[in-house]
Amino acid sequence: MKNATEILDTYEQVGWKNNDPMAQVLQLRRDAPHALAELVLQAVDRQLESATFIDAALDLMDDSDYIATVARVWRQPRQDADSDIAGAILDSAALQHPDVFAPDWERLLMAAHAGHGGPSYQEDHAWRAIDRATLDDWLAGLEQDLSEGSVGRKRAIALLRSRRPDVVLHALQRLFPDPSDAEAASWLHQAGYATRAGALHALHGERPxxxxxxxxxxxxxxxxxxxxxxxxxxxxxxxxxxxxxxxxxxxxxxxxxxxxxxxxxxxxxxxxxxxxxxxxxxxxxxxxxxxxxxxxxxxxxxxxxxxxxxxxxxxxxxxxxxxxxxxxxxxxxxxxxxxxxxxxxxxxxxxxxxxxxxxxxxxxxxxxxxxxxxxxxxxxxxxxxxxxxxxxxxxxxxxxxxxxxxxxxxxxxxxxxxxxxxxxxxxxxxx
Ligand SMILES: [Zn+2]
Ligand SMILES: [Zn+2]
Incomplete structure (x- = not known):
């Protein structure tokens, strides 16, 4: 069995050529499951391309290792803001464990949009875990400028994805003052809702x-x-x-x-x-x-x-x-x-x-x-x-x-x- 460092060293040298890092990850999971966390954390600091075996390692970690790993990646300040692997790890966290971003919601907002050490494209899913105090704070700020690229607009979009019906409707009305705007309906569908007689209707459940x-x-x-x-x-x-x-x-x-x-x-x-x-x-x-x-x-x-x-x-x-x-x-x-x-x-x-x-x-x-x-x-x-x-x-x-x-x-x-x-x-x- 290769250990985490050996798997990454070999991959760095030869990539997928005559090398099967996916099988090595699965072997690691069988023989030393907690080493998957070490593998993922080490991978963050390397420039690896097409490293889908890292995504697999994340998927296959048990819940407590996963939570500890994504928390470390999120808390670790990085010099290299464009680590693809860090972005992918935080993308998965937005879906699987958005609580990891608490209470740094403001930091997530900035990181996601500026591309500095945040998730690269899944951050919209993270807002469902946002806490009430931050929600209220951001709701109060909705009176500010909501033009394209403004912080106010970023917050409004986050509120739209918060899965709190009262907040969603309020953010929608501020973002799209004209209720017949087709763009409003499409944003709302993306958030999983439609309006029915002015009220919000959930288009899907939460527990599959x-x-x-x-x-x-x-x-x-x-x-x-x-x-x-x-x-x-x-x-x-x-x-x-x-x-x-x-x-x-x-x-x-x-x-x-x-x-x-x-x-x-x-x-x-x-x-x-x-x-x-x-x-x-x-x-x-x-x-x-x-x-x-x-x-x-x-x-x-x-x-x-x-x-x-x-x-x-x-x-x-x-x-x-x-x-x-x-x-x-x-x-x-x-x-x-x-x-x-x-x-x-x-x-x-x-x-x-x-x-x-x-x-x-x-x-x-x-x-x-x-x-x-x-x-x-x-x-x-x-x-x-x-x-x-x-x-x-x-x-x-x-x-x-x-x-x-x-x-x-x-x-x-x-x-x-x-x-x-x-x-x-x-x-x-x-x-
Ligand atoms: Zn019908
Ligand atoms: Zn037919």
């Missing part, structure tokens, strides 16, 4: 349940993967379901209801016996489905379904064609499986699609979306209001025919829900 795949699904998902990724699938807390998961759900197969576009049977994504337990308000069972052949290819925007009292979907009338179209590609349904839904440790409630980089499980019900692109909540075809996020499914799901389902070129699918109209929407994004 991760999908724990069946043994057969896992076997197929791992089959084509490199060894390091198989190793991570077996050890990362977002992939491993506890002995007693919160609830179960059914994935895959087809329904008797037909796609409104190609008239082939709909593909089941997830049937939830108790969607309310997963934070999807329904009051009854709910079955999410789509047409994998048509969604994203044969229609612009989302596909919509109405759900009956039992939760079964039928194509929404606005997307029902009289004559079937012929899809360019006829997709096999997802592999039928019983899956677990479980609560991963709090550190994994917020996840970023780019930052996860294939290491974390992003398939989850409820919680905040991990957008591939910018926030996009479709409007319910019945009431016209923006729909809430209910679920997201990442690429790589095994199909019944042995294939591996990718959303576009390897993106993520988002399922939306309007509880008042009992309408679901399906939309995927890819790079």
């Amino acid at each position: 349940l991760h999908i724990g795949f069946s043994a057969e699904q896992r076997k197929r998902m791992q089959a084509e993967q490199p060894a390091w990724r198989r190793d991570i699938y077996k050890s990362h807390p977002t992939w491993i379901s506890p002995e007693k998961p919160t609830t179960h759900a059914r994935m895959g197969g087809v329904l008797s209801a037909l796609c409104g576009l190609c008239h082939a049977p709909l593909h089941r994504l997830l049937a939830l016996a108790d969607p309310d337990a997963a934070g999807v308000p329904s009051g009854a069972a709910l079955e999410f489905a789509t047409c994998l052949s048509c969604q994203g290819w044969e229609a612009d925007g989302a596909l919509f379904y109405r759900h009956d009292g039992q939760g079964l979907p039928t194509t929404h009338p606005v997307q029902q064609r009289d004559a079937p179209l012929t899809p360019d590609y006829v997709a096999s349904p997802l592999l039928e499986a019983q899956v677990d839904l479980f609560q991963a440790p709090a550190r994994w409630r917020w996840q970023d699609w780019g930052e996860s980089n294939g290491r974390q499980n992003l398939s989850r019900v409820g919680g905040a979306p991990s957008w591939v692109q910018s926030a996009d909540y479709p409007e319910c075809p019945d009431c016209g209001r923006h729909m809430d996020l209910a679920m997201q499914l990442d690429s790589g799901l095994p199909q019944a025919d042995g294939g591996e389902w990718l959303w576009g070129s390897g993106g993520c699918n988002y399922t939306f829900w309007c509880k008042d109209c009992r309408v679901s929407g399906q939309l995927w994004q890819c790079t």
Whole structure:
């Protein structure tokens, strides 16, 4: 086994050529897990490029080592303001442990925007941990200049991302005095809200349940993967379901209801016996489905379904064609499986699609979306209001025919829900 210094020395000399730092990190985790912290801290002071094994080391650290490590990186004054690795570590902290920035919120504000030793692009997620005294202080300052580039504006944007509804609305009104400004709606969506009759409406929940795949699904998902990724699938807390998961759900197969576009049977994504337990308000069972052949290819925007009292979907009338179209590609349904839904440790409630980089499980019900692109909540075809996020499914799901389902070129699918109209929407994004 190589120790932390040897892993970094070798990587500095030869990079990835005939060298497998990812395997070395996984070995280190097995034999000396606390040494991952040493590896990450040493890496901060070196100029390393494409060092994705450092991100993996961060992901794989236990919670107490992680918290201690990000705290040290945040507190350490750095001469080299542009350490990519320090920026990446603080990016992950903004998602996984934003409390690390307390009580230096003013410093975070300056660091993030000036590029001096702060997170490089995820700082918006950190503001959800901001304390009440700082909030009140910054709210009082909203009367100042909010022009582009001003400190007042930076604070207002931070308040918009604070996840405190009263504060969010106040900051929005100061930033966008004209309520019909389209930019206001888009900023608000990015923060996970919409306005309804002047009040704030949350477009997603805070506590996701991760999908724990069946043994057969896992076997197929791992089959084509490199060894390091198989190793991570077996050890990362977002992939491993506890002995007693919160609830179960059914994935895959087809329904008797037909796609409104190609008239082939709909593909089941997830049937939830108790969607309310997963934070999807329904009051009854709910079955999410789509047409994998048509969604994203044969229609612009989302596909919509109405759900009956039992939760079964039928194509929404606005997307029902009289004559079937012929899809360019006829997709096999997802592999039928019983899956677990479980609560991963709090550190994994917020996840970023780019930052996860294939290491974390992003398939989850409820919680905040991990957008591939910018926030996009479709409007319910019945009431016209923006729909809430209910679920997201990442690429790589095994199909019944042995294939591996990718959303576009390897993106993520988002399922939306309007509880008042009992309408679901399906939309995927890819790079
Ligand atoms: Zn179809
Ligand atoms: Zn509706």
